Amino acid sequence: xxxxxxxxxxxxxxxxxxxxxxxxxxxxxxxxxxxxxxxxxxxxxxxxxxxxxxxxxxxxxxxxxxxxxxxxxxxxxxxxxxxxxxxxxxxxxxxxxxxxxxxxxxxxxxxxxxxxxxxxxxxxxxxxxxxxxxxxxxxxxxxxxxxxxxxxxxxxxxxxxxxxxxxxxxxxxxxxxxxxxxxxxxxxxxxxxxxxxxxxxxxxxxxxxxxxxxxxxxxxxxxxxxxxxxxxxxxxxxxxxxxxxxxxxxxxxxxxxxxxxxxxxxxxxxxxxxxxxxxxxxxxxxxxxxxxxxxxxxxxxxxxxxxxxxxxxxxxxxxxxxxxxxxxxxxxxxxxxxxxxxxxxxxxxxxxxxxxxxxxxxxxxxxxxxxxxxxxxxxxxxxx
Amino acid sequence: xxxxxxxxxxxxxxxxxxxxxxxxxxxxxxxxxxxxxxxxxxxxxxxxxxxxxxxxxxxxxxxxxxxxxxxxxxxxxxxxxxxxxx
Numbered sequence: 001x002x003x004x005x006x007x008x009x010x011x012x013x014x015x016x017x018x019x020x021x022x023x024x025x026x027x028x029x030x031x032x033x034x035x036x037x038x039x040x041x042x043x044x045x046x047x048x049x050x051x052x053x054x055x056x057x058x059x060x061x062x063x064x065x066x067x068x069x070x071x072x073x074x075x076x077x078x079x080x081x082x083x084x085x086x087x088x089x090x091x092x093x094x095x096x097x098x099x100x101x102x103x104x105x106x107x108x109x110x111x112x113x114x115x116x117x118x119x120x121x122x123x124x125x126x127x128x129x130x131x132x133x134x135x136x137x138x139x140x141x142x143x144x145x146x147x148x149x150x151x152x153x154x155x156x157x158x159x160x161x162x163x164x165x166x167x168x169x170x171x172x173x174x175x176x177x178x179x180x181x182x183x184x185x186x187x188x189x190x191x192x193x194x195x196x197x198x199x200x201x202x203x204x205x206x207x208x209x210x211x212x213x214x215x216x217x218x219x220x221x222x223x224x225x226x227x228x229x230x231x232x233x234x235x236x237x238x239x240x241x242x243x244x245x246x247x248x249x250x251x252x253x254x255x256x257x258x259x260x261x262x263x264x265x266x267x268x269x270x271x272x273x274x275x276x277x278x279x280x281x282x283x284x285x286x287x288x289x290x291x292x293x294x295x296x297x298x299x300x301x302x303x304x305x306x307x308x309x310x311x312x313x314x315x316x317x318x319x320x321x322x323x324x325x326x327x328x329x330x331x332x333x334x335x336x337x338x339x340x341x342x343x344x345x346x347x348x349x350x351x352x353x354x355x356x357x358x359x360x361x362x363x364x365x366x367x368x369x370x371x372x373x374x375x376x377x378x379x380x381x382x383x384x
Numbered sequence: 385x386x387x388x389x390x391x392x393x394x395x396x397x398x399x400x401x402x403x404x405x406x407x408x409x410x411x412x413x414x415x416x417x418x419x420x421x422x423x424x425x426x427x428x429x430x431x432x433x434x435x436x437x438x439x440x441x442x443x444x445x446x447x448x449x450x451x452x453x454x455x456x457x458x459x460x461x462x463x464x465x466x467x468x469x470x
Binding site: 210 | 387392394395398401402403405
């Protein structure tokens with residue numbers, strides 16, 4: 001059913017349809033509306049789940065970890081400092097291979113305090129072993145939750161997943177979103193049925209201690225499962241398309257790429273602005289395209305190299321900065337293109353809620369054409 | 385031991401962790417000097433020293449971490465810590 005819905009509420013409805021059995025979360029802007037809505041649903045009998053109120057994000061994800069190990073489909077949501085507080089638990093969830101799905105309403109990390117959007121929070125957890133999906137709009141943000149549970153709970157994957165959507169820009173924006181119905185979701189997403197779970201009658205421990213003789217191999221197995229999840233993502237996307245029409249089978253998505261000389265690469269809501277800017281540049285005769293990265297973990301090295309290999313230059317829009325180095329996306333795209341001689345320029349943009357407009361995208365393309373990049377774009381020199 | 389997904393383990397699996405690999409100094413037992421008092425067995429934090437049928441106290445080197453407490457406490461100085469080459 002198509003409706004005009006606030007992004008957070010659209011996500012909450014999708015989560016309800018996924019039938020989580022345990023939800024544990026702590027409110028934090030701009031994620032709060034999602035878990036408020038879920039708390040209402042539980043209180044009103046619209047969602048048959050245990051909603052665990054906790055005193056911190058650390059506790060929220062810890063409660064989810066225990067619930068998931070006990071065999072429940074489990075959900076949480078957070079952002080920014082809340083995700084930072086979950087840092088330790090994130091590594092434990094992933095290492096114990098628990099398929100928790102968590103929405104990240106992307107927000108800047110303090111200090112200085114900022115409640116506004118960039119993607120520093122989830123990017124900073126890139127090494128934690130979770131899958132990471134990034135949504136361009138609220139329809140995609142909603143749909144990616146079904147995909148995320150399907151992939152995460154696949155026995156060959158058995159890993160947790162972030163579904164990331166830009167705080168405020170998507171979470172607080174009303175957009176048309178088509179919601180699925182329960183019968184269809186049930187067809188796509190069967191109940192979570194782990195082969196092993198915490199059970200007092202049949203004791204088992206998760207995340208045990210590994211000596212140097214074993215730890216190295218555990219990390220290899222984790223890395224392999226995450227990389228191999230690419231095939232499961234593709235299949236989950238294809239089945240979603242067959243049932244519901246929208247296609248998320250590729251980890252990257254091209255826009256007017258075929259003859260593009262300059263290719264912009266971006267993740268999240270900025271892809272929408274970028275497409276509009278590309279339309280205007282195309283009308284003015286510039287051959288520009290966009291490669292949207294929907295899945296950041298596992299990193300789609302092969303798909304990226306194939307999609308970008310024919311470009312004359314690549315301009316990466318990074319809403320994050322690995323301080324002392326460069327934007328995380330650009331670093332990995334350079335790695336994916338190593339040996340291809342396609343120059344990759346990095347532009348740090350839109351940190352802490354700084355608006356990125358169509359004219360900024362056009363200016364970035366002009367800079368890339370001049371060979372100027374690897375910079376913080378749009379600095380206000382007068383305050384430096 | 386084959387890896388279990390998520391490092392899952394049934395009770396008792398800690399025995400699969402052969403902590404002897406941590407050892408730098410190995411306790412060597414001189415059974416001529418040993419008075420069979422059993423202090424080494426009592427003090428061993430790993431619980432890896434056992435008495436055989438002849439009354440000899442024998443460490444299990446698969447688990448002995450080489451902490452040296454047995455050598456320190458042995459009243460007969462029958463245990464010597466020797467650096468181990470691996």
